[in-house]
Amino acid sequence: MKLHIYDHCPQCVIARMIFGLKGIPVTLNILPHDDVDTPTAMIGKKMLPVLEKEDGSFMPQSMDIVHWIERLDGQPIVTQRHNAQLQTWLSDHRCLIDSLVLPRVVSLAFGEFESESAQQYFIASKQHIIGDFSEHLQQTDHYLEQLNQALLQLEPMILSERAVNGDLSEDDFHLFAMLRELSSVKDVVYPAKVDAYRRKLASLSDVPLNDEQAI
Ligand SMILES: N[C@@H](CCC(=O)N[C@@H](CS)C(=O)NCC(=O)O)C(=O)O
Structure with a gap:
């Protein structure tokens, strides 16, 4: 496949x-x-x-x-567990995360942005939605302050480093995908449980974090 x-x-x-x-x-x-x-x-x-x-x-x-x-393979591993509070946390911070992540990813070494025209396509379509990238980049300190506070609220929702609700559920797909996006952003302060969770999920799911190229 x-x-x-x-x-x-x-x-x-x-x-x-x-x-x-x-x-x-x-x-x-x-x-x-x-x-x-x-x-x-x-x-x-x-x-x-x-x-x-x-x-x-x-x-x-x-x-x-x-x-x-x-x-x-007839051996499902994703349970029906769901935390509505987590879903609210994810949607409440969607704009903040877009404002931090979208202006950065286009400058990183992702295969989809190898050509200048691919970068320009992305910049034009996303700026249309969230506004000028350079203005967002100028507000980085302010955004990081809000994000670091938000991550403190997230931490107690993580019940296990292997699964946010204790057993693997759809919530893990949504939460890890967002944390993996965030790994393109430098100077995020991850509370210990959030950090352990994103590292463990990266390893279990074989989707590497972008910490090393974060800007
Ligand atoms: N509901 C779809 C949404 C997928 C989606 O939004 N993909 C974005 C990329 S993150 C996309 O291809 N957008 C078109 C574009 O960026 O030009 C899914 O969950 O797969």
């Missing part, structure tokens, strides 16, 4: 995680961010992740991919 992704993209991380967690091999294919034709030929629009199955068919939507892979 082949998983078509953008490396920086949280929904693509969600889809990647299930392969690592279940030890199912998959080939990752990182598409240039300005390649509209390839995803459109596969699913009718420019949106990743897309799973290319062994029979040549294509499946979009990160959580659909998770559930399909999850059921493949």
Whole structure:
């Protein structure tokens, strides 16, 4: 199977995680961010992740991919556990995280941004949504202050370093994908349990953090 992704993209991380967690091999294919034709030929629009199955068919939507892979061997590992408070935390901080992450990822060594035109495509489309990247970068100290406070609120929700709700659940896919996005941002202060969780999930799901290239 082949998983078509953008490396920086949280929904693509969600889809990647299930392969690592279940030890199912998959080939990752990182598409240039300005390649509209390839995803459109596969699913009718420019949106990743897309799973290319062994029979040549294509499946979009990160959580659909998770559930399909999850059921493949008849040994599901994702429980129905759910923490509504965590879901609220994630949605409450979506804007803050976009403001920190999006202006940075385009300058990092992600395969989808190798060409100048791919970078420009990303910058134009995301600035249209969140506003001028340089203005967001200027507010880094203020954003980091808010984020570091928010991470202190997150910490008590993490019940185990292997699973936020104690056993693996969909919440882990959403939370780890967000923390993996954040790993592109330098000087984030991770409370001990949050740090242990993101490192353990990176290892279990075989999706490396971006700490080393964070800016
Ligand atoms: N509901 C979809 C959303 C996927 C999604 O939003 N993908 C983004 C990348 S993170 C995308 O391909 N956007 C088109 C673009 O950036 O041009 C899923 O969960 O897979």
